[in-house]
Amino acid sequence: MEDKLVSVIIPTYKRPLKLSRAINSVLNQTYSNIEILVVDDNNPNTSERKETEELMSQYQNNNRVKYLRHECNKNGSAARNTGFKNSSGEYIMLLDDDDEFLSRKVEVQVKCLEAKDGSWGACYTKYKRLRNGKVDTICAENSEGNLYFEELCRNLFIQAGSNLMVRRSVFEELNGFNESFSRNQDIEFAVRLLKKYKLAYVDEMGLIYHRHLASEKRFFDMDKITNQYIENFQSYIDELSDSNKKKFYQMVNLQLFRYRLISTKNVKSSYNMIKSGEVTTINVLRYFIHLGYRKIAKKSYGFKL
CATH class of the missing domain: 1.10.287 (Helix Hairpins)
Structure with missing residues (x-):
């Protein structure tokens, strides 16, 4: 099974202090045939870019870690696409820079997709959400199969931005992420994925999702985001x-x-x-x-x- 290379893409922006936790959680997987692509979306000449470069220097001799820099800030979707274009894995995983994988996540998801036929495009695991180091929420979502309508309604709670393992052929077919989306990027991607493919569920805790403190929240206009979302998927x-x-x-x-x-x-x-x-x-x-x-x-x- 370990002959299947898994590419884990970690986009990073303004969170250099949390990035090493995400990277190390992937390096500590029970499944070893992994490449990590860290995509730095910070603007050059910023303190965040400098701090990220300093942090990444500790991984420069690790041949499993690739460090890619954007020439200017784009967005999370663009960073994920950059990671994919530089990846080689048969399976693609995404991990936000402030989240972390539990040690068996890659192994159990590879086993899942290896046992499924090509109609199953991706799989996910349980997750727990932490706030101030304490468990805030446990994933109770265990749906699998044809979940397109649930995802279209933004009503499938799987934390797709850090929880999916996707077949490379599926990611290529979907042409990656829509770079025009500033939020709901993972949902937009998952809708297009689930319109064509089934989603499998792995009954194991695999992800820790860290909730931001109030001081770290990035504010957004839900009305504007929803209008963009509906406009994008009007034909669907x-x-x-x-x-x-x-x-x-x-x-x-x-x-x-x-x-x-x-x-x-x-x-x-x-x-x-x-x-x-x-x-x-x-x-x-x-x-x-x-x-x-x-x-x-x-x-x-x-x-x-």
Whole structure:
């Protein structure tokens, strides 16, 4: 099995202090036939670029680690694509620079895809999310098979940006990541993947996802991101049955309702979504009960409409 080379792509931007943890978690895998491609997306002449270069110098004699530098800051999607273009592995994995693999992750995912036929394009494992070093959430998602609609609804909680192992042929067919996306990059990629291929689940804890502290959060405009997302996938949405189309918009609008009410404290805008029929009162109640239970139980999984 170890004759299959696995390429792990780690894009990095403004987090040099956390990068070594991610790299070392890959070097410490039980599966050894791995190459690591660290793609530095920091602008040249910045302190982050200098610190990253200093950190990477400790790996310069390790032939399993490649260090690639962008000439200017692009984005995470571009960094992942740069990593892929310089990779050689039969299987491709992605790891955010502040996350880490548990020691058997690569081994169990290679075993999974080796046992599946080509209709299975990727696989994922369980994960746990840590906040301030303490477990905040455990993955309770265990779905597998044809999950295209769930992913299109942004309702499949698999942490695709650090959790997928993808066949190289599939990554090539999809032409990598869409570099126009500033957020939801992993979801956008997973939607296109799952439109054509099945997703397998490996019942083992394989990933630690580190949640940012409040001071480290990168703020975003959920309305703008959602509009871009819908525009990008309008042709996919148009192909849905009438009932699934209705479910799609209800799910996306519930996500927007939550963002407007909780993140921006815009009560009037949230109320207007109910008044206009963009969301129903019963679904809002069910959705917030679901969110409340998830928080209490410390579990992460999608909402069933």
